[in-house]
Amino acid sequence: MSPLRKLVVSTALASVLMAGAAQAANVRIALVVKSLGNGFFDAAHKGADEAAKAIGGVEIIYTGPTTTTAEGQIDVINALISQKVDAIAISANDKDAVVPVLKKAMQRGIKVISWDSAVAPAGRMLHLNPSSNELIGNMCLKLAADALPGGKGDAAILSATATSTNQNTWIAEMKKQVSKYPGLNIVTTVYGDDLSDKSYRETQGLLQTHPEVKVIIAPTSVGIVAAAQAVKDAGKIGQVFVTGLGLPSEMAGAVHSGATKSFAIWNPIDLGYSAAYLADDLVKGTKAEPGAEMPIGRMGKLKLEANDEGAMADPFVYDKSNVDEFAKIF
Amino acid sequence: MDTPENTGPDELPRRFGPIASLVRRELLLVGAVLVLLALIAIRFPAFVTPANLASVFNDTSILIIMALGQAAVIITRSIDLSVAANVALTGMTVALLNAHVPELPLLLLVALAFLQGLVLGAVNGFLVWKVGIPSIVVTLGTLTIYRGLAFVLSGGAWINSFQFSAGFLGVPRAEFLHLPLLSWLAVAVVAATTLVFDRTSIGRAWFAVGGNPTAAVYAGIDAGRTRFLAFCFSGLLSGLCGYLWVSRYAVAYVDVASGFELDVIAACVIGGVSIAGGIGSVGGTVLGALFLGIIKNALPVVNVSPFAQMAISGAIIIAAVTLNTRAERKGGRIILRPQVAAIPAE
Numbered sequence: 001m002s003p004l005r006k007l008v009v010s011t012a013l014a015s016v017l018m019a020g021a022a023q024a025a026n027v028r029i030a031l032v033v034k035s036l037g038n039g040f041f042d043a044a045h046k047g048a049d050e051a052a053k054a055i056g057g058v059e060i061i062y063t064g065p066t067t068t069t070a071e072g073q074i075d076v077i078n079a080l081i082s083q084k085v086d087a088i089a090i091s092a093n094d095k096d097a098v099v100p101v102l103k104k105a106m107q108r109g110i111k112v113i114s115w116d117s118a119v120a121p122a123g124r125m126l127h128l129n130p131s132s133n134e135l136i137g138n139m140c141l142k143l144a145a146d147a148l149p150g151g152k153g154d155a156a157i158l159s160a161t162a163t164s165t166n167q168n169t170w171i172a173e174m175k176k177q178v179s180k181y182p183g184l185n186i187v188t189t190v191y192g193d194d195l196s197d198k199s200y201r202e203t204q205g206l207l208q209t210h211p212e213v214k215v216i217i218a219p220t221s222v223g224i225v226a227a228a229q230a231v232k233d234a235g236k237i238g239q240v241f242v243t244g245l246g247l248p249s250e251m252a253g254a255v256h257s258g259a260t261k262s263f264a265i266w267n268p269i270d271l272g273y274s275a276a277y278l279a280d281d282l283v284k285g286t287k288a289e290p291g292a293e294m295p296i297g298r299m300g301k302l303k304l305e306a307n308d309e310g311a312m313a314d315p316f317v318y319d320k321s322n323v324d325e326f327a328k329i330f
Numbered sequence: 331m332d333t334p335e336n337t338g339p340d341e342l343p344r345r346f347g348p349i350a351s352l353v354r355r356e357l358l359l360v361g362a363v364l365v366l367l368a369l370i371a372i373r374f375p376a377f378v379t380p381a382n383l384a385s386v387f388n389d390t391s392i393l394i395i396m397a398l399g400q401a402a403v404i405i406t407r408s409i410d411l412s413v414a415a416n417v418a419l420t421g422m423t424v425a426l427l428n429a430h431v432p433e434l435p436l437l438l439l440v441a442l443a444f445l446q447g448l449v450l451g452a453v454n455g456f457l458v459w460k461v462g463i464p465s466i467v468v469t470l471g472t473l474t475i476y477r478g479l480a481f482v483l484s485g486g487a488w489i490n491s492f493q494f495s496a497g498f499l500g501v502p503r504a505e506f507l508h509l510p511l512l513s514w515l516a517v518a519v520v521a522a523t524t525l526v527f528d529r530t531s532i533g534r535a536w537f538a539v540g541g542n543p544t545a546a547v548y549a550g551i552d553a554g555r556t557r558f559l560a561f562c563f564s565g566l567l568s569g570l571c572g573y574l575w576v577s578r579y580a581v582a583y584v585d586v587a588s589g590f591e592l593d594v595i596a597a598c599v600i601g602g603v604s605i606a607g608g609i610g611s612v613g614g615t616v617l618g619a620l621f622l623g624i625i626k627n628a629l630p631v632v633n634v635s636p637f638a639q640m641a642i643s644g645a646i647i648i649a650a651v652t653l654n655t656r657a658e659r660k661g662g663r664i665i666l667r668p669q670v671a672a673i674p675a676e
Contacts, residue, residue, distance in 0.1 A: 037485075162636040191636040195588060196579040198626075201389065205630025208376060229491065229580045233503070253492030253580070 026059040029279045030080045031272065032073060032090040033064035034117065039249070039330040041091070044116075044272030048089075051276035054297055058280055061085060070097035077101045081108060087279035090124075091116035099123030111282035115275040121307050126288040128275055128302065130266030132311035133166075136219070137173025138180070139264050139315045140244060144215045145181045147241035147261045152183030156206050158218040158227050158244075160194040170219050187213060192223045199226035207234055218244035224263060228254035248318050248326035255323045267316035268330060274299050274312050355602045359617040363624065370628045377631055384509060390623025391516035392571050392578070394616055396590075397597035398523045399564035401615040404598050405540045406553075406560045407607030408458060408465035413568045414590035415476035416450045420572025422480040422489070425582035429493040436497050440573055447569015448562055450476060455561030459554035465561075473591070481584045491580035502577045512574060519567065524612045526563070536560055540607030596643075597622050600650040618650075 031048050033041035045062045052058040063080070065072020070093045078101060080088060088110055092098050095118055102112050102123040112119075115128040131139075145151040157174070159167045171189060178186055187210055192199025199222060206213060207230070216231070218224035224246040231240050237258045246254075246263045254260040277296040286294055288308050293301045302310040318326060371378045396413055403410045423446055424439045450472070457468040491499070502512040527533040535556045538546040543553050576582045601618020603610030625646065629639045 190630060193636075196581060196586065197575075197590075200579060201627060202630045204385070204389075205627070208382070209374065209631045209633070225490070225581050226579060247488075250488055250490045250581070253490055256492060 026057055027087070027280060027283050028059045028061060028083075028085045029087045029089060029276055029283075030061040030063060030085045031275065032076055032080070032088055033062070034091050034093050035068040035072075036064050036066055040268045041272075043268035043329045044091075044275070047269035047272030047274075048276035050269070051273040051280070051297060055277070055280050058276065060276060065093075068093050070094035073098055074101045077105060081105050081110065084108070085110060086283045087111040087113070089113050089115055089275040089279045090119060092119045093117070095120050096123075111279060113275065113278050113282065113288075115278075116271060118309070124308075125282060126278065126294075126304060126308040126310065128271070128278055129309055129311045130271050131313060131315050133169045133173050134177075135311060135314050136170050136245070138177050139317075140170065140174055140217050140219055141177060141181050141184065143243040143262055143264060143317070144217050145184050147215045147243055148184070150183070151181060153214040154185045154187045154210070154212045155215045155217055156187055156210055156213045157189040158199060158202060158206070158216055158220070158223045159189055159191050160220045160223060162191045164194075167219060174217070186217075192218075192220070192226060194220055194222045196222055196226045199223045200230045203227040203230035204234065207231070207236060207240065213240065215241045215243060218242060218246075220244070221246045221250060224260075225250050225254065228257070228259040231259045232257050245315065247330055248323050249328075249330060251318070252323050252327040255318070255320055262317050262319035264315035264317050266312070270299060270316065271312060273297065274302065278302065356611065356613045356617060359601065359614060359621065363617060363621055366621065366624055366628075370624070370632060373632045374628075377628060384513070386623055386627045387516075387620070388510050388513045389627055390619055391512045392574050393593060393597055393623055394516045394619040395519045395567050395574075396564075396571050396594045397601070397615050397619045398519060398612065399567035400594045401598045401601070401603045401610050401612075402523075402527075402536055402560040403465070403557075403564045404595070404603050404605060405536045405607055405610045406557045407540045407543070408557055408560065409469065409595070409605075410451075410454060410561060410564045411466065411469040411591050412450070412454060412472040412476055413564060413594055414587040415473045415480075416447055416565060416568035417572045417575050417587040417590065418584060419450065419476040419480040419483070420446045420569045421576035421586055422483050422572075422582050422584070424573050425489040425494070425576045426483060428495055428498045429489050432495045436495075436501055439498070440570070443569045443573040444566055445569070447572060448566045451561045451563070451565015451568065452558070454565065455558035458561065459558040465557075477584060480586075484582070484584060486584060489576075489582040494577075494580065499577055499580055502574055512578065515570075515574070519570075520612060520616055527612055532556070532559055537608055537610075540604075540609075542608070593622060596647045596650075599647060605651075621646075 031045060033044065041064070048060045052060045063076055065076055073090070073093055074097070077088065077098065081104060088102070088105055090098065092114055099120050099122050102119060106112050112124045113126050113128065114124045116130060118127045144155045157171055159171060175186060178184060190202040190206055192202045203216065203226065206216065216227050218227050224242060224244045228242045231237060231242055242254065242260045243263050245265050247265060251260060251263055274296040278294055281294045282288060288304060290304055290306055290308060292304045294304065296302050299313060302312065304310045367378055376382060400410055400413060420443050424443050427434055427439060454469055454472055457463050458465045502510060504511050506514060535546070535551045538549060538551055539553045539556045546553055575587055597619035598610070598615055599605065599618070600621050601616070602614035625643060634642065
């Protein structure tokens with residue numbers, strides 16, 4: 001441990017210890033994030049605080065390393081173990097590297113859950129996925145149908161690389177569920193390799209070869225931005241809409257230009273909120289096992305599947321009405 | 331070296347030799363481009379409409395500009411792998427400046443992009459010249475450093491379209507005589523590079539150093555300094571492309587132009603620039619870039635599977651290199667060859 005990091009960790013430790021002494025009766029839940037200073041996680045912290053207030057008697061310790069490294073998280077977790085927190089909710093930088101230290105935490109009676117980015121099953125009691133492949137596939141179709149007049153028309157998918165596992169899973173889910181949206185056709189899938197120039201060119205190609213396509217679904221944050229720019233440069237705003245998964249800060253321009261009506265991504269506030277609720281559930285004695293349904297406050301219930309994993313909710317939809325507000329956060 | 335009286339008459343056959351064969355090679359490339367266009371037109375006729383060809387040229391402009399810079403470096407028997415990282419870092423710098431200080435005039439930002447690109451290129455050149463590290467090692471190192479710096483500058487965050495000023499995004503898109511300014515910039519860089527290659531002493535020095543470094547030294551050319559200037563030239567053009575790239579795709583992030591250095595080198599190689607140095611031309615490089623640009627733009631519309639796309643691009647590059655190495659064996663297009671010393675005996 002470098003002297004600087006030692007200082008940072010021990011200062012954090014000292015301040016947390018003092019805070020802990022003041023409110024000793026509280027359930028103390030540590031929200032360990034990939035790195036500090038990231039808007040996405042700051043938003044999750046907001047959600048966790050909201051949950052703490054709703055539950056009552058819960059104190060959130062928001063912490064994490066300054067860079068996204070597993071070593072940094074291990075230092076932080078060791079500090080949390082010596083503080084004897086009640087629960088650790090972590091978004092892991094490496095799914096395996098943090099397992100030994102989290103096992104140590106569980107041996108000392110600390111409840112451990114992972115959220116957002118998973119820890120291997122041996123190192124946690126449950127994992128909270130922001131959404132499920134099924135829900136994401138369905139959401140992409142719903143957004144496409146919403147962009148089309150009467151929900152009818154042709155759509156094309158702009159993916160990342162042809163070998164990307166999560167993209168292919170989502171595309172397969174879309175194709176499986178498209179029958180739920182009569183009139184919506186998926187005519188083709190193109191691959192932008194998560195490079196802005198290739199995605200831009202593939203979109204230009206799509207506009208030429210498939211003039212009947214009225215909506216482009218890009219479930220990738222690089223692709224959706226490039227597609228929106230290509231549609232704008234081609235002067236097709238209002239004729240072709242771009243939707244999919246993207247971040248509000250990156251998509252605000254596209255929403256204002258009209259190239260995109262709405263798009264989706266998981267809501268980090270809800271995610272932090274649910275993580276805090278789940279950690280508290282475990283502290284209060286709920287058992288995490290496949291099939292269990294755990295209450296997560298205003299978000300309803302989390303149903304645990306195989307490997308004690310559960311999906312929180314539909315991705316959250318952003319449009320003109322809320323994109324600016326969230327663009328400031330992440 | 332030759333006595334002054336001898337250089338005059340000898341100059342003619344030596345200069346005509348390379349020019350004639352380069353012209354042949356460029357005609358061959360023009361033919362290849364036309365065949366390619368014809369093949370695409372069979373599957374998708376709308377591709378060869380003038381409007382679409384203009385848009386393909388516009389899309390290829392950045393590649394053309396960067397390939398010309400790279401050609402200068404390769405001609406001096408070096409290679410610059412850091413060009414795409416230079417684009418990312420310079421693009422990020424001007425993007426951050428524009429996002430945070432929108433009142434800065436665009437001309438100043440473009441001047442700054444040139445300057446920063448030049449400095450980054452000069453760092454490469456300096457390490458090759460004064461420290462004597464092989465260029466592939468130097469630029470492999472600076473490639474990571476420049477991208478790393480782009481991360482440090484931005485903290486990993488994206489600069490997005492709505493953060494840019496209207497002029498920053500709009501100027502390269504502004505149309506003048508039916509072509510966007512971006513295309514005209516490429517035309518201007520082609521013209522300027524032609525002048526540098528054919529009409530300046532430094533341009534001739536690049537060819538001399540690449541053709542035969544030992545003879546170049548005897549002719550009074552400082553090989554190290556010549557390479558240094560080639561890296562500066564490549565950096566300068568990459569810096570300009572940093573701004574152009576960010577403006578074209580309206581987004582700046584650390585991975586911008588990731589892997590693009592390989593496209594740039596491929597364009598040079600297809601265009602007949604010899605990896606062994608000393609051979610190359612502006613026309614060939616431009617045609618090489620256009621060839622690659624046409625393929626990149628056509629593959630999405632002719633409905634080829636994404637797996638086949640990569641294989642096709644790779645196969646074309648290997649074919650071009652094979653043609654090049656065979657052409658080089660014939661020799662006779664390098665100025666200042668080892669035989670120079672024997673010529674006065676004629």
